[in-house]
Amino acid sequence: MISYRYQFTMTRPNELPEADCLAQILIHLGRAARCEDGASGLTAAQWTCLRFLARANARTRTPSGFASFHATTRGTASQITKSLECRGLIARRRSEEDGRSVRFDLTEQGRKVLADDPFQDLVAAIADLDETERRAFHATLMRLAAQLAARRGLPAFGTCDDCKHLEERTSGAHCACMGRDIEITDRASLCANHAASELTPGRTIAKTGHDRNDND
Structure with missing residues (x-):
């Protein structure tokens, strides 16, 4: 069996990485980050x-x-x-x-x-990326998540700030899908009714509310 380390380094500089290689790296990162630790006893x-x-x-x-x-x-x-x-x-x-x-x-x-989640090691590694890298990484991951969910007919999770249902109103943020206002603390929370916006994640999404029927 070829090791992950060998597969990760097979691509030469300036050569476009194979899609299956990138997918394996994502799986590897996910498994490494969600490791089971003996101290907590959690799976x-x-x-x-x-x-x-x-x-x-x-x-x-x-x-x-x-x-x-x-x-x-x-x-x-x-x-x-x-x-x-x-x-x-x-x-x-x-x-x-x-x-x-x-x-x-x-x-x-x-x-x-x-508070002692081993996942924080991956969080720290991502935090070391500069702002441009993090924004591009975020946009790419959100797009991949939406495409994978669409292929499998599953809901695509995301936050209100990245969702096309978000309406910015003078009274505050409003969810056109749920037909209710959004608390400030909920804007960065995961939602099962998320629908990916065509805009860059993190940007303010301005809507008039006239397209609500499209989101039902």
């Missing part, structure tokens, strides 16, 4: 769930929301969330809007565990 899937619940908005922190994000079944997602509940790291809440549905919130203990 890679449990870490992924904690990170998701810490970044997702209230309407997306649901069993189906995590199942979609984790690209797994509702049954598997339920097992993962139940194991975190048993550890006291997340709590199940009834939705204020619909008493039949539930959402998950991190407990204080869960936030303490997340």
Whole structure:
């Protein structure tokens, strides 16, 4: 078997990298970043769930929301969330809007565990990129995520600031998809109703509200 290190260095300088090589690097980075550590006793899937619940908005922190994000079944997602509940790291809440549905919130203990997330090593590596590299990297990743989701018929997760449903109004930000105003703290949260904007991620998206029917 050819090692990842060998495959990563097969491309000569100035030669366009093969798509499968870049895909393997992405997979390698993902696996390396979500490593299981013995100190916490959490699995890679449990870490992924904690990170998701810490970044997702209230309407997306649901069993189906995590199942979609984790690209797994509702049954598997339920097992993962139940194991975190048993550890006291997340709590199940009834939705204020619909008493039949539930959402998950991190407990204080869960936030303490997340503070020691091994994923932070990758965060630090990305933070070392300069501003131009980070913006280009962000745009590329968002485009790849949207294209992969479209190919598989899955929802593409993203934030309000990168979403075409976002409307900037004099009263504040508004979500045309959900038909409600957006709290400032939610603009950087993951949302399952995300639709990629054609504009560069991070730019302000100005809309008039006349295209709401296109987003239903």
